[in-house]
Amino acid sequence: MNRHKNFIFHVALWLLIWATAWIFSSSDLQFVSENGMALIFQIVVIAILIYYTIPQLLLKKKYMWFTLVSIATVFIVTLVLSNLVSTPNLGMNPDFGPGPGIGSRPHFEDGPPLVANRRPPSRFFINLLLIAIAYAIATLVELFLFAQKKEEEIIINKNEALQTELKLLKSQINPHFLFNALNNIYALSAIDSGRTQQSISYLSDMLRYVLYECEQEIVPLYKEIDYIENYIKLFSLKSSKIYPITTTFSIENQNVEIVPMLLIPFLENALKHSNIEKIKGTFINLKITATSNFIDFEIENSKPEVKIIKDDIGGIGIDNVKKRLAILYPDRHHLTINKTSQAFKVNLKLQLHD
Known part of the structure; x- marks a missing residue:
């Protein structure tokens, strides 16, 4: 024709x-x-x-x-x-x-x-x-x-390939999150059945976010922060002790938008490798600063003197984030990962608009 x-x-x-x-x-x-x-x-x-x-x-x-x-x-x-x-x-x-x-x-x-x-x-x-x-x-x-x-x-095929890859990356995120959350609830059920109900409530809110909100290309930053807070609360219910986890949020506009499930892998990684359950001599410090066009995410966690041997589940976390950043924020992000003998620090800077 x-x-x-x-x-x-x-x-x-x-x-x-x-x-x-x-x-x-x-x-x-x-x-x-x-x-x-x-x-x-x-x-x-x-x-x-x-x-x-x-x-x-x-x-x-x-x-x-x-x-x-x-x-x-x-x-x-x-x-x-x-x-x-x-x-x-x-x-x-x-x-x-x-x-x-x-x-x-x-x-x-x-x-x-x-x-x-x-x-x-x-x-x-x-x-x-x-x-x-x-x-x-x-x-x-x-x-x-x-x-x-x-x-x-070529442009159409490239966009279709990007959408396919993003869906694949999301499918890797959600089962990983669910596996970790259920493990935490299972561990808590052996300690305190009352707190298990509270953890299920947190998990319900988190699942609602993952299953419904994460279907959107972008979400308000406050929803991502709510998810992070619920995740920390769910993790903290594992013990009656207070974990040395500090969070600082300095947000000018709560409705500033970000792609969903972009920051949580860094928190998962910190919880997994900081030996935070030991409490003494450990720490996790999380800080998020945001303006209308800029997000600065920073998380630092302690490193145990003896390397902790963990299961291989979740090893895709950081690599997953790097791939998503390359697709969704090309030339508009800067990811820095610093390792020392005492700490592991991640800093992610996002420019939201060209």
């Missing part, structure tokens, strides 16, 4: 060009009779180009065959046209070529001819020029339209 539209476009283009030339040639019928066949043969070569040589040869990368067929087409059509009609004068003064003034030469009034031996261009040469120009312009236009279409397809 696009080929038909392209063909109609080229026909309309050359009709406009010849109509303009006709207007500037005093709009006489002689111009039409001399150049009408040239227009028809231009349309013929354009049709051959659009319906055969480009789709069957050029787009299939048969460049040599395309070149040979194009040259042959232009010459054959030109030869046929030259044997059918006389040379088009393109609105020229008859004194410069065939027509009523054939044989005469341009001269000043009552003076000698300016160029005594000058001959007009041959009929074949003029027809070849007309056909070749039409063929070349049509080729360039078709290549431009094809390149534009391919670029649009």
Whole structure:
């Protein structure tokens, strides 16, 4: 269908060009009779180009065959046209070529001819020029339209690939979160059944956020912070002791937006590797600062002297975040991870708008 539209476009283009030339040639019928066949043969070569040589040869990368067929087409059509009609004068003064003034030469009034031996261009040469120009312009236009279409397809495919990858990353986040939360509730159920009910309430709020809010591309920052606070509360219910976890939130606008579940993997990582259950000599410090266009997330946790051997579940956390940042905040984020013998510190700076 696009080929038909392209063909109609080229026909309309050359009709406009010849109509303009006709207007500037005093709009006489002689111009039409001399150049009408040239227009028809231009349309013929354009049709051959659009319906055969480009789709069957050029787009299939048969460049040599395309070149040979194009040259042959232009010459054959030109030869046929030259044997059918006389040379088009393109609105020229008859004194410069065939027509009523054939044989005469341009001269000043009552003076000698300016160029005594000058001959007009041959009929074949003029027809070849007309056909070749039409063929070349049509080729360039078709290549431009094809390149534009391919670029649009690449953009669409890239967006679809990004959406697929994001859905995959989200599917990795949610089961990981649920596994950790259920583990915490299971551990708590052996200690205090009353607090288990409270933890289930926290889990219910968190699941509501994960299952419904996280389906949105972006969420208000306060909902992400509520999720983080519920996560810490759920974790803290594991023991009657107070865990050394401090949180500081400095938010100018609670409705500033962020992609969901972007920050929680850093908290999960800190809870997992800080040995916070030991309480003495351990710590987790979490700080979030936000303006209308900027979010600064910082979390630091202690590192035990002896490395803790944990299960492999959740190892995707930080890598997951890096992939999501690359997709969702390209060139608008800065992630710094510093490790020392005593602490592990993460700082994430997000620019929300270009």
